[in-house]
Amino acid sequence: MAIKRALISVSDKTGIVEFASELAKLGVELISTGGTKTLLEKEGVPVIGISDVTGFPEILDGRVKTLHPAVHSGLLAIRDDAEHRKVMEELGLGYIDLVIVNLYPFAQTIAKPDVEYADAVENIDIGGPTMLRSAAKNHAFVSVVVDAADYDTVLTEVRENADTTLETRKRLAAKVFRHTAAYDSLISEYLSGQVGEEFPERYTVTYEKVQDLRYGENPHQKAAFYRKPLAGEGSIATAEQIHGKELSYNNINDANAALQIVKEFTEPAVVAVKHMNPCGVGIGTSVKEAYEKAYAADPTSIFGGIIAANRPIDGETAQLLHEIFLEIVIAPDFTAEALEILQKKKNIRLLKLGNFTEGQRKALHLVTSVEGGMLVQESDVHAISEGDLKTATDREPTEAELKQLLLAWKVVKHVKSNAIVLVTEDMTIGIGAGQMNRVGAAKIAIEQAGEKAKGAVLASDAFFPMGDTLEIAAAAGITAVIQPGGSIKDEESIKVANDKGIAMVMTGVRHFKH
Template identity: 75%
Template sequence: MAIKRALISVSDKTGIVEFAQQLAAQGVEIISTGGTHTLLKEQGVPVIGISEVTGFPEIMDGRVKTLHPAVHSGLLAVRDNEEHQAQMKELNLDYIDLVVVNLYPFQQTIEKPGVSYEEAIENIDIGGPTMLRSAAKNHAFVTVVVDAADYSKVIEELQAEGDTTLATRKSLAAKVFRHTAAYDSLIASYLNEQVGETYPERLTLTYEKIQSLRYGENPHQQAAFYRAPLAVQGSLTTAEQLHGKELSYNNINDANAALSIVSEFEGPAVVAVKHMNPCGVGIGESVYEAYKKAYESDPTSIFGGIVAANRPIDSDTAALLHEIFLEIVIAPEFTPEAIDILSQKKNIRLLRTGHVPAPDKRQAGWQLTSVDGGLLVQENDLHSLKEDQLSVATDRQPTEEELAQLAFGWNVVKHVKSNAIVLVKDGMTVGVGAGQMNRVGAARIAIAQAGEKAKGAVLASDAFFPMGDTLELAAAAGITAVIQPGGSIRDEESVKVANEHGIAMVMTGVRHFKH
């Protein structure tokens, strides 16, 4: 069969005039609607208005124009079905061999600040998806194009054979159903948000591919990187890579962890991450001071790690970063001098995120975890510590300095794999115990890493102490204050040990398990 008749109706008109001109040059009759019809006519492309086909005017501000048997019969008729052929002839209907449609810009509409509900609803396309689905269903005979990137392939095959191949039509049909599914999913998500439906009976999600990855967590695993259509600004999915080789699966995971941690802090902060756990976190009066503390937290583990800052990287800080091997440096911005210094290393990746939202301005969202045959969904852990929600369980009250260090430790420990213990001193982590099967084991690791720095440090625990053994270890190491959720039936045992050693212990009433 040959492509003799096309219907074109596009919101995004990129490349459409050139495509239509090439179709016309091949003798294809073109039908069009609304603004597309006007544009093609202005550009001298021979075009027929949709009303000439349907015998019915476009009505209701263009809401009803293609929803007509003269259109959908031409799309859905099975060309080798004699009954369908007879009906088409009897009703004087013509086949449509090619459909080129893209949809009302719903996503771009709801991305606009302050968009009204009415405007959003008005940008839900009805006729477009209907034509796409009709054509895609009948792809044995009809070619359907939803993506301008496919125009050249269709023209190439049309010029060579007068039609597209069945393999191409199948591929284009699959893309159509992906496209309409994503479109409907975005509308469903928007309406769910409008009516406060948080966990619907059916969860439909859509993501856009950013890039294919060389491999996943290990070389034998395939992988790709996707982003949500309404991606959060200041996040990894919207970051600009300024230098370095392509990101890997593990790079992306670690970089996301680093950004999540550094966004906990109002003042200048720097985080170093290895295997999704912080190996060093520092805060200070400047990004330079914060980085020095993050580095000194664990000079061994930071090697080959990922560093994230919540302030622009200047030349002085870049000079320090340049001294060691790092996989990635992430920051809201880099000075030109900093880029010159860091880009001397060929492979280091530099990621510019733009503005990093303040802790209380972070966007709520879902954390998705796959399980065999299913998906776990929960809110992101955006809990922020409020001083008036704290309770002191011990005889000794923490000093103001201890409270500040405890708050810092609490912001870090929520991002460490459970069971987690973090030791903090002078605005930097000095010991991190991550991912242990028991809490006292995590404490031993953190204390051993801190060494002499444990004396005078404070300790943060992501969950309660089931018994007093962790407090005994803390006391022996010289730790002066502890922050933990509380809530164990044996809290009094830990309180007793803390009192015996003069340790101040603060309870938050909130835990931060991270698996």
């Protein structure tokens, strides 16, 4: 068969004039609608209007123009079915062999910060998806193009064979259904959000591929990186990589972990991450001071790690970063001097985030795959202030201890459970992560801290089931503790703390992280 007739209706007109012009030169009759028709006529491309095909005017401000039997019979007719051919001939209907359609810009519309609900709804395309689905269903005979990246392939095949191959039509049809599914998912997500349906009976989301990755967690695993269509600034998915080799699967995971921690702070902060856990966190009056503390927290583990800062990286800080091997540095920006220093290392990845919100953030949905399904929950953006704390012991924490306790609490929230974090002088000094029991996590953190544990504070992501962790903490010289509370044996822990002179505050909030 040959492509003799094409229908063109596009919102994104990138490359459409050139594509349509070449089709016309190949003898393809072009049908078009609205703004696309006007553009093609202006550029001298021969085209007929949709009303010439349907015998019916475009009405209701263009809402109804292609929703007509003359269009959809031309798309859906089975060419080698005698009965279909008979009906088409009796009714004087023509076949449509090629459809080039992309949809109203719904995503771009709802991305506007001041978008009105009515404007969003008006940008829900009806005729476009319907034509795409009709053409894609009948891909045995009809070619359908929804992506300008496929224009050249179609033109090449039409030049060579007067038609596309069945293999190409199958591939294009599959892309159409991915496209319309993604489009409908965005609409569903937006409308569900408008009526407060947080966890609807069907959970549909869509993501766009950013890149294929060399491999996943391990070299034998295939992987790719996707992002949400409306992902905002200040995320790994939208960060600009300004230097270094391609990010790996593990790089992306670790970088995201580092970013989520550094977003907890409003003062200058630097976070070092290895294998999804912080190995050093520091705050200070400058990004340089914060980095020095994050480095001093664990000079061994930071090697080959990920660094995230919530302030632009300056030259002084860059010089310090340059002195060790790092996989990634993430920051809102980099000064020209910092870039000159850091770009001397060929492989270090530099990610520029632009603006991002520090401190408490809006909860987003986190999706975790399980075999045969998925879990969806709000992200843990709970934050506390001094006024939220309840002192459980006879001694209240000093102002100095309180500052360190709040820092420790911000960090422990992001450490794999069971988690214990020790803090002193605006920096972490010991982190026990991912242990099967809380005593084990405390022992690891205290061993890492060494003599620095004396006078330090301790944070626990969940309550103490008994007083043994407090005994270990007291022996190491810990002076203050922050924990959720809520155990049936809270009194046992409180008694140990009182006996040892430890000030202990409770948050009433647990921060398990699996």
